Amino acid sequence: MDGPWVNLAEQLGADLHLDLAGPGSRRAVLIRALREAIRTQRFPPGTKLPPYRSVAADLGLARNTVADAYAELVAEGWLMAKQGSGTRVAERAEPLAIATTTLTSAVAARPLIHDLRQGLPDASAFPRSAWLAAARRAITQAPNEAFGPGDPRGRIELRVALTEYLARARGVRTSPDRIVICSGFAHALRVLFPAVLRGPVAVESYQLAFHRLILAAAGVATVALPLDEEGAQVAGLTDRPDVSTVLLTPAHQFPLGGPLAAHRRAAVVDRARAGGGLLIEDDYDGEFRYDRQPVGAVQGLDPDHVLYIGSVSKSLSPALRLGWMVLPERLVDAALGAKGQREAWAGVTDQLTLAELITSGDYDRHIRRTRQRYRRRRDHLVQSLAERVPHVVPAGIAAGLHTVLRLPAGTEDAALDAATRAGIELDGLAAFRHPDAGVGPAADGLVVGYAAPPDLGYRGAVDALCTTLASVR
């Protein structure tokens, strides 16, 4: 069985090519074809499969598609992967019964071709080399106690690096002992409510629904603030003295896109100061601004009345689960107590590596590079829309990794249906609307993330989007 590998393209060629041209994800088709060939013993146990790259070349597939298909079949027990000796059909040809059904249905449920979901950076842009180089330096140099039980605030190296970085890049004023490392924004909300802060909380009338759901699960009611071209209308809170906490995305309103106007930034801070309140600042994509200097964090205006939360989910990868809270001093102990000394927070290796990545300047270089890349993508999207569907005007394009396409009233559902048929995954504006929000000027629309597809797939995705939009005008 150690001979040359079976030639997939030859063995499955005709059928497979035919299938790959049809509907459904190419990965799912490949998995199905391979599984069938193994089950029917067309590929008997021990058969050596070709490496990803040759299958990819033979069948005209992305290498990752083949890699994913192999991984799935390894997980299901059909294939065995062994370092150095490639991938083979499993010797016991009897796959794990449970795995097969579950994973098959998971695959079948994902006929996704064009990923235009908001909130995701380009996974292929993760700076693997820089990350590994930083990890090598950081892990080699770390003191032994780094691998001990650890500081519940997070590694001192990372908190020091963030203090300097956030001051420089985002205008955040803090010190390392007011930073608490967490897994990201959702984790921060769960830590803070209800143990540290109480509701009701004022939120923007358009926001990520799962933030509201986390608050609701903690028994915290939300009050929707109307939005206009200057951002959230915080003045509306004058008759709500019971609302002491406000949760905003001041640098780049999510999802509508504008920055909070300067006088409103001042107003929300003044209100917090006067009433002992707090602004929770969700700085989810503050690094990605295309028109001018980044809009600084509101936190810099008053570190004692703003709780700033950021993460690497947009700048590096959401899969790192690495974020930070910058807390007013009076809340630090309560937040640490609520978080728990042994509870989930980021692993020490990632913390040390990010600290080194920041200190070495590689983090800045990566952000500059991806900012340029996303800017080019944004420009291509804006230009394509102008040429092919000029009635669709993108909004909120000065920053971030997404844009909002306003649609004629009543057409959002039809546009989403058409997108789904075209294999495009994205969300409509309705998905972000607070249940108490009046249906405002931005009532119908699509939220288009332009960062997620790999470079090779991006133009095709925009093309499919334009075709779809033209069909529902």
Next chain:
Amino acid sequence: MDGPWVNLAEQLGADLHLDLAGPGSRRAVLIRALREAIRTQRFPPGTKLPPYRSVAADLGLARNTVADAYAELVAEGWLMAKQGSGTRVAERAEPLAIATTTLTSAVAARPLIHDLRQGLPDASAFPRSAWLAAARRAITQAPNEAFGPGDPRGRIELRVALTEYLARARGVRTSPDRIVICSGFAHALRVLFPAVLRGPVAVESYQLAFHRLILAAAGVATVALPLDEEGAQVAGLTDRPDVSTVLLTPAHQFPLGGPLAAHRRAAVVDRARAGGGLLIEDDYDGEFRYDRQPVGAVQGLDPDHVLYIGSVSKSLSPALRLGWMVLPERLVDAALGAKGQREAWAGVTDQLTLAELITSGDYDRHIRRTRQRYRRRRDHLVQSLAERVPHVVPAGIAAGLHTVLRLPAGTEDAALDAATRAGIELDGLAAFRHPDAGVGPAADGLVVGYAAPPDLGYRGAVDALCTTLASVR
């Protein structure tokens, strides 16, 4: 200011050596001396400090002690560290006010010399090279989608590797899609209660208090099971049909040390089967068994009625925050729902790296090596006790990273006080006793972890412990 560094030993020598000989941690003394020298401008802004190793050599300190002191002072703003150009006194000689007070008190509160706490592996044994090599292979080879939003169950590579490893090393029978990656045991408990499982839960009458506290915070009552030399007396549950879930440490009762007897393993599974119940198996140190083959997991007896939880907290480091639940199929979806798709779980780089570490065999090699090391430590402890305090008999020494030293009735508090005076940190048995537990045969005792100190410090720690025990007899 780019000249040679200030010679610390010369400048601070006499005072410092004097102080270092006195009470309190050496790190705290060094920090205090350095801070004083900077504050009084004896070391003016820009002064270059010598590298760790030369300070360590000059002053007779561990290199990590010096590194920690530098890191603390960087955090406080007294020093600046810059890659490649060493550590200097900060240019703006005005340190961060908040940092100073907080960190100073944190340092003052830690005059720890001998760390004999249970539950901690030797932080200096973390396999940095093997980890970095695995990280390089894993991160280089990972498909792009690894850096996308991710699978809430955790990376498929890790779940596949764990399926194979847990079967081989612990007798666990599962498939990758019944594994959910989490941050460790505490995280698993928080995910499971109250969303997936209901109380009351039967627990061992000696256990980690924070497990009980997590359950209590979730509104879950616990019922204490008495312990004898065969482990938890599960038969006592016959008159408690309301208790359907049992939480045990079957491989190595924590903290008393014995394995659960075979007939009791069978009984707890039979009970779960008969009543639709569940055993939660906390396999916290199953890899470390010294007398014979590891005691296999109870999960292997009935994967549908045992929920198995493990982690790398003992085998690699608690700072990785990396663990796994092996779930009965019927609970998988509920656990994933409770965990949340965006909530804290381990970062993808650690997941991929651990998968590669396991697949390559380096994880097994590391465990074999540390097992030998801990076994030697255990032997040294047992022998020292026999020679110097023969009336103190260690229990539960066939496995794990700790032992229990039974003490004459009524002497635990005095022993703990004496240990604190001798600079030894450890816990008494009372800290692990369930409030409803009858005070049994093991009423007074110390729980001695023998893994935490670095190799160089271990013999001194055992020596101090023996001296302390001799003084309280």
